Amino acid sequence: MSTNTVSRKRGLSFYARIYKKILIQDLKSKMSYRADFIISTIGMIMTNLSGFVTFLILFRNFPSINGWDYHHMLFLYGFSLVALTPVQCFFDNNWNLRFQVQSGDFIKYCFRPINVFFYFMSEVFDVKGLGQLAFGVGTLVYAWYHIGMEVTVLRICLLILFLITASLFMIAIMNFAAATCFWIVGSGYVMVIMFRFKDFAKYPASIFSGIFKVIFTFIIPIAFVAYYPSLAVLDPCEAPVLSWCAPLLGILFFWLSYKFWMLGVRKYDFTGS
Amino acid sequence: MSVKRLFALTRAGIMESLQFRLGIFVTLFANLIYLVLVYFLWKAIYDSAGTDVVNGMTFTDTMIYLILATALFNFLEMFVVWDMSRSIQSGKIILDLLKPMNYRRYTFWSYSGSHVVQFLLTFIPTFIVVMIITHGAIHMGLNLILFILSTVLALIVNFSMEMIVATICLYTESTWGINIVKETIVLLLSGASIPLAFFPEAARKVVDYLPFRAVYDIPLTILLQKNGSTELSGLLPMLGLQVIWCLILYIAGTLFWNYSVRKITVNGG
Numbered sequence: 202m203s204t205n206t207v208s209r210k211r212g213l214s215f216y217a218r219i220y221k222k223i224l225i226q227d228l229k230s231k232m233s234y235r236a237d238f239i240i241s242t243i244g245m246i247m248t249n250l251s252g253f254v255t256f257l258i259l260f261r262n263f264p265s266i267n268g269w270d271y272h273h274m275l276f277l278y279g280f281s282l283v284a285l286t287p288v289q290c291f292f293d294n295n296w297n298l299r300f301q302v303q304s305g306d307f308i309k310y311c312f313r314p315i316n317v318f319f320y321f322m323s324e325v326f327d328v329k330g331l332g333q334l335a336f337g338v339g340t341l342v343y344a345w346y347h348i349g350m351e352v353t354v355l356r357i358c359l360l361i362l363f364l365i366t367a368s369l370f371m372i373a374i375m376n377f378a379a380a381t382c383f384w385i386v387g388s389g390y391v392m393v394i395m396f397r398f399k400d401f402a403k404y405p406a407s408i409f410s411g412i413f414k415v416i417f418t419f420i421i422p423i424a425f426v427a428y429y430p431s432l433a434v435l436d437p438c439e440a441p442v443l444s445w446c447a448p449l450l451g452i453l454f455f456w457l458s459y460k461f462w463m464l465g466v467r468k469y470d471f472t473g474s
Numbered sequence: 475m476s477v478k479r480l481f482a483l484t485r486a487g488i489m490e491s492l493q494f495r496l497g498i499f500v501t502l503f504a505n506l507i508y509l510v511l512v513y514f515l516w517k518a519i520y521d522s523a524g525t526d527v528v529n530g531m532t533f534t535d536t537m538i539y540l541i542l543a544t545a546l547f548n549f550l551e552m553f554v555v556w557d558m559s560r561s562i563q564s565g566k567i568i569l570d571l572l573k574p575m576n577y578r579r580y581t582f583w584s585y586s587g588s589h590v591v592q593f594l595l596t597f598i599p600t601f602i603v604v605m606i607i608t609h610g611a612i613h614m615g616l617n618l619i620l621f622i623l624s625t626v627l628a629l630i631v632n633f634s635m636e637m638i639v640a641t642i643c644l645y646t647e648s649t650w651g652i653n654i655v656k657e658t659i660v661l662l663l664s665g666a667s668i669p670l671a672f673f674p675e676a677a678r679k680v681v682d683y684l685p686f687r688a689v690y691d692i693p694l695t696i697l698l699q700k701n702g703s704t705e706l707s708g709l710l711p712m713l714g715l716q717v718i719w720c721l722i723l724y725i726a727g728t729l730f731w732n733y734s735v736r737k738i739t740v741n742g743g
Contacts (some may be wrong), residue, residue, distance in 0.1 A: 240651030247655050251662040259519070262528055262672045267518040390497050394504040401511050408518035413510055421507075 216319060223323045231328065238328075245329040249282070249336045252400075269405050276344035276435065281403040281427035282337025284367035288375055289330030294322055295375050299382035299389055302469060310466075317466050318459060350435070359437065362448060363430035369451035370425040371399065376458035383465030395421070402426035418443070422454060480583045487587015498595045501548055505541070505600045512540050513607075529671045534611045535698055536669055538604055542697070543666040543690045545600040549592045550629060550689065552585055554636040555656075559649040571735070578731060582633055589629065617699055620709065624693040627716040631688045634723035635660070641727070641734050665691040671700070685719040692716055 231238055256278060260271050269277070298321070301307040310317050350356065378395040381388040398421060406424035409417050418424045425447055433444040491498075520526070520533040531539070561567040571577055605612060639656045643649055661667050663686040670691045673681060681687060692712045695701050702708025 234648075236646055237648035237651060240646060240648040240655070242651075244651040244654035244658070247658045251658045251667070254662060255668050258668050258672050258674070261674060263519050263523045265522050267522055385496065390500045390504070394500070394507075397504075397508070398511070401515065404515055404518075408514045410514070413514065417511075 211315075216315075219315065220319075220323050224326050227324060227326050228328070241329055242332060245332050246336075249333055253278075253336075253340075256403075267405050267408050272344050272347040273435070274403075274405075275340055276348060277405065277427050277431055278403045279337050279340030279342075279344055280364070280367070280431040280434075281399075282333055283341060284364055284426055284430070285371055285399060285402075286330050286334040286337065287368040288371045289333060290327050292322055292372050292375060293327040293330075294325040295379035296392065297325070298379045299392075302382050303386070307469060311469075318462055348435075356434065360434045363433050363444075366448045366451040367426050367430040369455045370422050371402075373451075373454040373458035374399075374422065374426075376455075376462050380458070380462040380465040383468055398423050399426060402428070404428075422450075425450065425454075480579075483580070483583040484586045484590065487584050487589075488591055489587070491588040491591040498591070501592075502596050502599055505545055505548065505596060506603065508544055509541050509600070509603065509607075512537060512544075516540070530700065531669060531671050534608050535700070538608060538612060538698060539665075539669050539694050541600065541604055542694055543664075545597045546625070546628070546690055546693065547661075547666055549589065549597045550632045552633065552636050554581060554585070554633070555640045555643055555649060555653050558640040559643050562644065577735070578637060578728065581637070585633070612697065613699055617697055617704075620713075621693055621697040624696050624713065624716060627713070627720055628689045628693050630720045631685055631716060631723060634720070634727045635685065635689075637727045638723065638730060641731050644734050644737070660686050660689065663687070664689045665694070683715070685723060688716040688719045 256274075260274070264270070266274060298307070310321050313320055345352075374395050375392070378388075378392045381391045385391075401417075402423045406414070406417060406428040409424070414424075429441070429444045429447050433440040433447070516533060516536050520528070520536075526532055558567070561570065570580065573580060635656070639652055643652055646652060663681055663684055664670075665687065670678065670681060670687065692715065696709070696712065701712075
């Protein structure tokens with residue numbers, strides 16, 4: 202608890218300064234493995250391309266899905282890609298959490314007088330995510346143009362607000378999934394599975410019905426990774442209440458996942474391994 | 475090499491993977507949730523299409539195809555690339571190479587145990603659930619035996635591809651990147667993310683002859699009795715393609731490995 206009280210006294214600028222320093226170190230070390238860096242970037246581009254090809258093949262055979270035509274679906278697709286960028290860029294270290302916890306190296310994060318969650322996440326900045334961002338923004342602009350939506354300041358503000366909202370949900374999902382490793386040994390499966398569910402975020406959540414609608418909205422909130430937030434941008438007047446609740450729910454989910462993650466850390470402290 | 479000794483490796487593999495029972499249940503559970511997602515998505519897609527049959531695939535066919543493709547993916551998944559790069563980094567690979575057994579054969583047989591466990595504990599239950607949901611849409615007969623035969627061939631093709639990719643990793647020092655490239659290509663071109671029946675004509679002509687199809691598409695096509703696989707004239711080319719790719723990839727993989735393994739010895743001292 203004491204680390205928490207100390208960190209609260211420090212301002213945002215303190216953390217921003219530290220983040221910049223750690224980021225530069227990380228980039229420097231990445232650059233020393235140039236071949237790996239290039240191949241990984243190619244790999245990331247390939248996954249995006251393959252997702253796009255799947256999408257094209259789907260629409261070649263079926264003109265619309267649940268009342269969503271090609272360009273609206275493309276908008277949703279681009280939206281989900283951009284919304285998934287922050288989790289890829291800033292929270293990628295979650296994938297290493299289980300190895301660090303198992304080997305005991307994680308203890309080093311607990312000894313610093315800064316927030317453990319912040320320190321752990323700041324260690325890795327994944328550059329590959331930027332390719333995805335570019336891909337997503339391109340798709341989004343193309344779809345926007347073809348839908349023929351007006352470009353107003355309000356719309357742009359809504360878009361940015363709801364993109365941030367959507368990414369909070371994805372970050373929260375991955376935090377929850379990663380933090381399970383504090384309790385379960387070899388919980389890599391949970392992360393892999395959650396990461397695979399995100400592939401369904403790019404489809405309209407209106408396809409679900411009954412109990413599964415509730416599950417995919419509130420328990421595994423993939424409906425909030427693209428569907429509800431993008432409705433608020435596409436058609437602010439007709440958007441359902443859930444779309445407007447999304448920012449608050451996003452913050453709530455993120456906060457809960459943070460608390461869960463920190464609970465794991467505290468539990469780890471107790472075992473003293 | 476006696477068969478008995480190979481089966482000893484299988485047995486060890488079975489015991490090892492039974493250690494991670496929780497993981498197996500999580501995989502099974504995830505398959506079921508995945509099944510729900512695929513069901514809703516494709517139901518919506520077919521409802522919007524207005525027709526029942528698209529490119530010779532009905533809604534039920536597509537659903538069975540995609541869910542069993544995922545189940546096959548879990549069952550065929552090998553971590554050869556990861557394990558090998560880890561054992562190169564730690565130096566453990568030297569111990570494996572010193573074993574009085576061909577390294578590739580050793581790897582294959584030590585994975586066979588986990589394949590058996592995965593098949594029984596994740597594939598079969600998923601299969602049963604699919605049968606219940608679709609009210610027995612899968613024909614039960616000779617196609618099941620042919621499916622198992624075809625799956626064994628798929629397993630060999632998949633292993634050979636894994637080994638080739640793992641060997642490339644000896645040179646590049648990049649595991650994540652190479653692995654994601656491989657996975658993306660295999661999943662797309664094998665029909666695991668979208669059935670090959672939906673691919674455009676021109677693309678199909680190429681994809682039909684690539685080895686990736688031998689991993690997911692051919693076993694599932696045989697199981698669903700599509701593309702004339704009920705007739706000998708339709709079945710033989712498919713199994714033939716699998717056998718040919720097994721041989722090509724096996725030989726290519728062996729040559730590449732034998733050449734590269736000499737390289738490691740030189741570099742590692």
